[in-house]
Amino acid sequence: MPRRRASQIVAVIWGVNIVSLLAVLGIVLFRASQRTVQAADVPTPVEMPGVDLIYTAPPTLYYLPTITRNPLATPIEGVTPTPFLLASGRRATIIGLSVSGRPIEVFTFGKGERQRMIVAGIHGGYEWNTIALADELITYLDAHPEEIPDDLTLYILRNLNPDGDARGHDRNGRANDRGVDLNRNFPVNWQADWDRNGCWKDPPVTGGESPGSESETRALMKFIERHQIDALISYHSAALGVFPGGTPWDKDSIRLAKEIAKITTYPYPPLDTGCLYTGTLADFAVSMGAAAVDLELSNHRDTDFEMNLGVLQMFMNWER
Ligand SMILES: [Zn+2]
Numbered sequence: 001m002p003r004r005r006a007s008q009i010v011a012v013i014w015g016v017n018i019v020s021l022l023a024v025l026g027i028v029l030f031r032a033s034q035r036t037v038q039a040a041d042v043p044t045p046v047e048m049p050g051v052d053l054i055y056t057a058p059p060t061l062y063y064l065p066t067i068t069r070n071p072l073a074t075p076i077e078g079v080t081p082t083p084f085l086l087a088s089g090r091r092a093t094i095i096g097l098s099v100s101g102r103p104i105e106v107f108t109f110g111k112g113e114r115q116r117m118i119v120a121g122i123h124g125g126y127e128w129n130t131i132a133l134a135d136e137l138i139t140y141l142d143a144h145p146e147e148i149p150d151d152l153t154l155y156i157l158r159n160l161n162p163d164g165d166a167r168g169h170d171r172n173g174r175a176n177d178r179g180v181d182l183n184r185n186f187p188v189n190w191q192a193d194w195d196r197n198g199c200w201k202d203p204p205v206t207g208g209e210s211p212g213s214e215s216e217t218r219a220l221m222k223f224i225e226r227h228q229i230d231a232l233i234s235y236h237s238a239a240l241g242v243f244p245g246g247t248p249w250d251k252d253s254i255r256l257a258k259e260i261a262k263i264t265t266y267p268y269p270p271l272d273t274g275c276l277y278t279g280t281l282a283d284f285a286v287s288m289g290a291a292a293v294d295l296e297l298s299n300h301r302d303t304d305f306e307m308n309l310g311v312l313q314m315f316m317n318w319e320r
Pocket residue numbers: 123127235236237
């Protein structure tokens with residue numbers, strides 16, 4: 001091959017290479033400019049005074065972790081959390097959510113300096129009649145605001161364990177959706193495990209991974225820490241009587257328990273099953289400066305309304 005022809009071929013190959021290189025460069029630059037245009041199309045969040053920043057992320061491919069369904073979890077139905085309407089239009093304050101996301105509601109009566117509290121439903125559906133009683137007391141006070149002393153603020157938490165209540169009105173409804181007995185989860189005398197002799201056995205419950213590990217427990221702890229509650233009744237069922245809080249039993253709590261026993265058929269001292277109660281709400285309330293009792297209704301069906309209306313009236317006026 002003549003030398004001149006060979007150099008012509010080399011020149012042609014170089015030419016083709018340069019043209020292809022330019023074409024590739026052109027495509028890359030065009031793509032890049034297109035991407036910039038797309039990025040500019042994504043709406044930038046607009047900040048408005050007093051309004052939380054709302055930003056919807058552009059559709060992207062997300063790799064979500066696989067979720068193992070909690071066997072205890074109860075499907076949340078789209079119903080009004082409070083199943084009744086009050087004549088006054090009074091609404092509950094939501095102080096937190098259960099582990100499965102159900103609201104924990106508190107009704108407030110009065111504006112006085114003394115602050116007292118009634119808690120129902122800590123054992124959920126197993127003790128559903130305490131929730132029914134709380135609803136009756138709330139409805140009564142809403143209709144009779146004149147009975148609330150001027151110097152009192154009364155809080156009624158109608159259902160501390162809405163997941164258990166949703167699961168069933170039987171033994172399966174006692175724990176929350178993580179299998180925790182909420183009345184063993186408070187951070188006073190808390191124990192991971194305890195001797196089950198004389199205590200609840202079936203279905204098995206735990207005291208939680210740590211003191212106050214459950215969102216229901218923490219919601220109520222925070223509420224009690226933020227309000228100076230000087231007396232508290234935690235409703236249960238059934239039949240064991242009135243238990244004062246504190247270890248050993250706190251003096252003022254004993255006085256409150258005796259006062260309740262005097263005007264009801266609920267026994268004080270309470271029946272001793274031999275169970276050593278750990279991590280209870282009443283013990284926590286006492287540690288926060290309240291007089292506190294666990295009060296057990298007569299059975300798992302009735303609200304004993306008349307008797308507990310008497311307890312409410314006494315409790316609102318009780319001298320601490
Ligand atoms: Zn109970």
